[in-house]
Structures are given as C-alpha cells and as structure tokens.
Amino acid sequence: MSKLLVKARKGHGHVANVTPQNAGWTYVGFDLHRLAPGQSVSGETGDREACLVFVTGKGKATAGGQELGLLGERMSPFDGKPWSVYMPEGSDWSVTAETELELAVCTAPGLGGGLPVRVIAPEDLGQETRGKGTNTRYVTNILPEGEPADSLLVVEVITPGGHTSSYPPHKHDRDNLPAESYLEETYYHRLNPPQGFAFQRVYTDDRSLDEAMAVEDGDVVLVPKGYHPCAACHGYDLYYLNVMAGPKRTWKFHNAVEHEWLVK
Structure with missing residues (x-):
C-alpha cells in the first residue's frame, strides 16, 4: 500500500490521525472523529490554529470557553454545505454528538494572529463550479485565503461520477511567489454510494x-x-475535504506543462 494512503479505521472514535511528525512534513495536521449520539471529543490547539468541520451530523460545541450551541445540519457530505468552527492557537474545544457525527479537525501552525473563535455557517460559504464537460466539479470554500486565518486553507469539492478533479494536474510545492506557493495538502475522501472507489495519482515531473x-x-x-x-x-x-498550509497563506499553483492545453 502506498505510504501516501491513510486508511481510516472503521467504527467510532478517533479514526484518522495525520500529524507533521507522522506525515514527515511541517505544516498540515488532520484528524477525523466518528461519534455516536452522546459521545464527546475534546482537544486543545496549543501553538496551532484549527478548523472543525462538521462533515456529517450534529453536535453541541464549545471553543475558547464559549458555548457555540448545536452545530451541523447535513447528514451526508453530498447534501449541502457544512458548518465549521475556526479557532486560534491557545484554544480548548469540545463537541458532543447529538446524532451520528463525523468531525474533521484541520490544523496548521498559529502565527500569533490573535483572531477570535468564530462559527462558519453554511450561508457564509461561497460555492463555485470549476472546469467544463467531464472535468466539472463543485467547490465550497470553507476557509479560503480571503477569510482570516494564520496558515490554514480549507475547501471541499464534489466531483460527479465519471469526472476528473484537481485536473489538469497541478502542483504547489515551490515557495516561488508570485508564480507558485508551497503548500502541503491532505485529501479526505468520501464516495456516494459508499461502496465505490476513485483514483488519485501523486507524482513529480522527474517521477521520483x-x-x-x-x-x-x-x-x-x-x-x-x-x-x-x-x-x-x-x-x-x-x-473530498482539502486541508492546505505552508510558509505563506496563498494558493498559487502550477499546471503540468504537457497538459495545460486542456485549459486553453
């Protein structure tokens, strides 16, 4: 199995855990908690900022000493926009599930920005359609670079069956602004119906x-x-739910030259 593929555990609990240490990189962290009704999860951001994404289900949330109430709405990631919570470094948080709940915890280094805890409601989120033909996909910007955060960029994408996405192939692995930014990234994948599968390729120009x-x-x-x-x-x-972070909080990508004709 590829070293880049992390298989989430079945059942309830802390089912996926990506840290800079176990990923062998510097910036991005990603955790997934699957809770049954009545179960709770809590944590502290420490020197990192975090974005909680209610992928599915509903739960009562607290963050930074604030009661945020009952959050979450959709019962499938394919049905509407998510609820999310942004938290700066030095925040504690907890979520208690009211329904079956899938909670993603997206983290990156805090830079002392002193931003407040905030709830990001579905109506706050912009959506866009990218691509054309069988490269059409639907993008929901949860924490784009136009919204305040220190390091995190968070977005979710729905790609219809038979379509491609993150395509033509692009990369963002050089700190070479304004042409390209360096961003690590995780993809959390879901399928509808769930017994399906998709394909993802990760490759460099020299194929190392x-x-x-x-x-x-x-x-x-x-x-x-x-x-x-x-x-x-x-x-x-x-x-898929994407988490990106790097030394500068901007998404500037470079298309694979041999495939760039697809967007001209």
Missing part, C-alpha cells in the same frame, strides 16, 4: 515520486509535493 492509489470511502491521501489529480468512477460521486 509517482504513486497511483485506489481510494475508498473514508481514505485520506497525503500530498507532500507534486501533481495530484483525481478521477471519480462512473456511478460514484466523489467528495
């Missing part, structure tokens, strides 16, 4: 990294560098 993976419902893919296109198989829609 070249991994092609079949991704199933609940898998996490690490993108430390290189191009990282996805393909959703016929009959199965693909959702």
Whole structure:
C-alpha cells in the first residue's frame, strides 16, 4: 500500500490521525472523529490554529470557553454545505454528538494572529463550479485565503461520477511567489454510494515520486509535493475535504506543462 494512503479505521472514535511528525512534513495536521449520539471529543490547539468541520451530523460545541450551541445540519457530505468552527492557537474545544457525527479537525501552525473563535455557517460559504464537460466539479470554500486565518486553507469539492478533479494536474510545492506557493495538502475522501472507489495519482515531473492509489470511502491521501489529480468512477460521486498550509497563506499553483492545453 502506498505510504501516501491513510486508511481510516472503521467504527467510532478517533479514526484518522495525520500529524507533521507522522506525515514527515511541517505544516498540515488532520484528524477525523466518528461519534455516536452522546459521545464527546475534546482537544486543545496549543501553538496551532484549527478548523472543525462538521462533515456529517450534529453536535453541541464549545471553543475558547464559549458555548457555540448545536452545530451541523447535513447528514451526508453530498447534501449541502457544512458548518465549521475556526479557532486560534491557545484554544480548548469540545463537541458532543447529538446524532451520528463525523468531525474533521484541520490544523496548521498559529502565527500569533490573535483572531477570535468564530462559527462558519453554511450561508457564509461561497460555492463555485470549476472546469467544463467531464472535468466539472463543485467547490465550497470553507476557509479560503480571503477569510482570516494564520496558515490554514480549507475547501471541499464534489466531483460527479465519471469526472476528473484537481485536473489538469497541478502542483504547489515551490515557495516561488508570485508564480507558485508551497503548500502541503491532505485529501479526505468520501464516495456516494459508499461502496465505490476513485483514483488519485501523486507524482513529480522527474517521477521520483509517482504513486497511483485506489481510494475508498473514508481514505485520506497525503500530498507532500507534486501533481495530484483525481478521477471519480462512473456511478460514484466523489467528495473530498482539502486541508492546505505552508510558509505563506496563498494558493498559487502550477499546471503540468504537457497538459495545460486542456485549459486553453
């Protein structure tokens, strides 16, 4: 199995854990908690900032000593926009599930920005359609660079069955602004119906990294560098939640030269 593919554990609890230490990189952290009604999870951001994303289900949340109330709405990641919570470094938080709940915890280094805790409601989120033909996909910007944060960029994408996404292949692995930014990235994948699978390739120009993976419902893919296109198989829609972070909080990507004709 590829070293870039993280298989989430089945059942309830802390089912996926990506840290800078176990990923072998510097910035991005990603955790996934799957809770039954009545179960709780809590944590502290320490010297990192965090974005809690209610992927599915509802739960009562507190953060930074504030009662945030009952958050969450959709019961499938393919049905509407998510609720989320942004927290700066030095925050404690907790969530108690009212329904079956899937909670993503996205983290990156805090830079002392002193930003407040804030709830990000579905109506606050911008959506866009990217691509054309069988490269069409639907993007929801949860924490884009136009919204305040220190390091984190968080977005979710739905790719219809039979379509490609993160395509034409692009990369963001050089700190070479304004042409390209360095950003580590995780992809958390879900499939609809859940028994499906999709494909993701992560590769560099010199092929020193070249991994092609079949991704199933609940898998996490690490993108430390290189191009990282996805393909959703016929009959199965693909959702993914992206977390990105690097030395500068901006998304400037470079298309693979041999495939750039696809966007001209």
